[in-house]
Structures are given as C-alpha cells and as structure tokens.
Amino acid sequence: MSEQANCIDETLSPAEWYKTAWYEAVPRDEAKGMDLSIRIHRACSWLRRAQTTAHDSGTDALDDQLVLLWIAFNSLYGRWDPDENHPARDVESVRSFLTIALELDAEDGFGKMLLRERPLAERLFDNVYLDHYFWRGLTEGEGDDETWKNMPKKGRRYLDDGRAELALDRLLLYRVYQLRCQLIHGGATHGGRLNRNSVADCGRFLHLVLDQTLRLMIKRPQAFRERMGMICYPPLPSP
Numbered sequence: 070m071s072e073q074a075n076c077i078d079e080t081l082s083p084a085e086w087y088k089t090a091w092y093e094a095v096p097r098d099e100a101k102g103m104d105l106s107i108r109i110h111r112a113c114s115w116l117r118r119a120q121t122t123a124h125d126s127g128t129d130a131l132d133d134q135l136v137l138l139w140i141a142f143n144s145l146y147g148r149w150d151p152d153e154n155h156p157a158r159d160v161e162s163v164r165s166f167l168t169i170a171l172e173l174d175a176e177d178g179f180g181k182m183l184l185r186e187r188p189l190a191e192r193l194f195d196n197v198y199l200d201h202y203f204w205r206g207l208t209e210g211e212g213d214d215e216t217w218k219n220m221p222k223k224g225r226r227y228l229d230d231g232r233a234e235l236a237l238d239r240l241l242l243y244r245v246y247q248l249r250c251q252l253i254h255g256g257a258t259h260g261g262r263l264n265r266n267s268v269a270d271c272g273r274f275l276h277l278v279l280d281q282t283l284r285l286m287i288k289r290p291q292a293f294r295e296r297m298g299m300i301c302y303p304p305l306p307s308p
Contacts, residue, residue, distance in 0.1 A: 076134035076272020077123035078280075084117035087283045094287050104300040105293055108145050109286060115141035116279065128269070132252055132259050135272040139249045142279050145286070148298035156301045160242055167241070169296045170282060171234050173289050178281050180233045186277060187228060190240060192270050194224030199244040199267055241278065245271040 091109050092100065100106035119137035122130050143159075146166035150157040157165075171179060183190055197203045203217035220239070227236040248264070248271045251257050257264055286293050 074269050074273065075123045075128055076131055076138060076269055076276060077120050078273055078276050079123075081276060081280045084113040084120060087116075087287065088113045090284075090287050091290075095290050103294070104303070105286065105290055105297065107300055107303065108297075109283065111144035112141045112279070112283065115144060119276075128265075129260065131265060131268045131272065132257075135249065135268050135275065136252060138272055138275045138279060139245075142275060142282070145279075145282055147301045149301050151299060157298070159246065163242055163246070164238060165298075167234060167237055169293065170285055171237075173292050173296075174285055177233075178285060179237060179278075180231055182277055182281050183228060183233060183236055186274070189270060189274055189277075190228060190236065191221075191225065193240055193244045193274060194221045196244070196267055196270070198264070199247050199271070201243055201247045204247075237278070240274060245275050 087109065091106070095103070095106065115137050119134050119141065122133050122137060126133070146162050148157050148162050148165070149155075156162075174180075193199060197217050200217040200220055202220070220243070224236065224239060226232075227239065248267055252268075
C-alpha cells in the first residue's frame with residue numbers, strides 16, 4: 070500500500086450506524102416496503118462494502134472504493150421516469166435530488182461541510198483532468214463562461230458566496246461524475262498511477278456528501294418521501 074489516502078473517511082460513521090439511526094427514526098413496521106427505506110437499505114449495503122474494501126485493501130483499491138460509493142449515492146438519487154418508462158438520466162436525477170436535499174437542509178449542513186472541506190473542494194476545482202469541458206476541448210468564449218480555464222475561479226466564487234447548490238452541482242457532476250464515467254466506461258487503468266490523487270479526492274468528497282445526505286434523510290424522512298420520485302427496480306415477490 071502507498072501513502073495515498075483512502076476514499077473512505079474513517080472519521081465518518083460506519084454503514085450500520087445509518088441503518089440503526091433510520092429504524093430509530095422510522096419504526097420497522099412503518100418502514101417496511103417504503104421506497105425511502107429501500108433506498109437507504111441499498112445505499113448502506115454499498116457503503117458497507119466500500120468501507121470493508123478500504124479496510125481490507127487500502128489504497129490498492131481506490132478505484133473500487135469510488136465506484137462503490139457512487140453506487141451508494143445512486144441508490145439515493147436514482148428515480149424512475151414514468152413517461153419514458155426507464156430510469157431517469159443521472160445528471161437530471163442528481164440535480165433534482167440536490168435541489169430537494171438543499172431545500173430540506175435547514176441547518177445548512179452542506180454549506181458547513183463545504184466550508185470545512187474547502188481545501189478538498191478547491192483541489193477538485195483546480196484539477197483540469199476532472200473537468201468535462203477540458204476533455205470536450207472547449208476554449209474560452211463559448212458564451213456561457215463555463216470553460217475549464219475559468220472554472221477554478223468560478224468554483225472559488227461559489228464557495229465564497231455560499232452558493233452550495235452550484236458548488237455541489239459543479240463538484241459532483243462536473244468533477245466526481247466525470248471520473249466515475251471514466252472508470253465505468255474503461256477510460257482508465259485499474260490502479261493506474263496517473264489518477265491516484267484524483268480518485269482519492271473524488272472518493273473522499275463523495276463519501277462526505279453521502280454522509281451528509283443520509284443524515285438529512287434520516288432526520289427528515291417524511292419531507293423526503295413527499296418529494297422523491299418512484300424508486301428504480303423495487304423488490305418484487307418471485308413470480
């Protein structure tokens with residue numbers, strides 16, 4: 070194992086803690102069959118595997134940790150599109166989910182997390198290899214001022230102004246998701262030396278977001294139930 074940090078932040082709670090806290094907030098009889106309960110159960114199963122992988126294999130399994138963390142996050146934000154009759158697109162689902170979470174985040178937990186983890190957020194904004202505009206080859210002057218050359222400055226402005234929704238959108242969808250897609254679609258070597266810092270930073274940030282999200286869902290279950298769409302692939306009895 071190298072000296073590189075794991076994606077998993079060991080100061081955060083183990084997966085079983087969230088499940089226990091969930092059933093303390095929502096009695097098991099009431100939670101049974103509830104879409105939100107299924108989301109949390111699934112997310113915790115993948116988070117537990119990510120934590121176990123980090124413990125057992127350490128930084129030799131950074132890629133695995135990041136992918137497992139994204140699956141856990143996907144368990145929470147994924148929703149079924151009844152009009153198209155298939156899962157809604159990731160970008161659309163993440164943005165919708167972030168809007169809901171931030172509206173319900175009365176104590177500004179996400180904003181405080183971004184403030185506390187600003188050095189990590191700045192590293193992600195500064196890393197051009199995580200910027201999908203960089204890979205698309207965009208240059209300045211495209212009209213929307215959203216180019217890889219000015220994103221570090223814009224990212225800091227979002228952080229300075231406390232614009233948590235924009236900061237999270239750009240960090241999760243323009244950085245972490247970019248790397249997630251690169252790994253999932255075979256655009257990187259497993260354990261490749263060139264992107265170790267990128268994978269570790271993206272995974273660490275995703276773990277922090279996942280922790281904050283789970284805590285908020287446990288705290289405000291009814292509000293999330295009223296706003297979330299249909300779950301994808303609900304468990305069904307055998308035919």
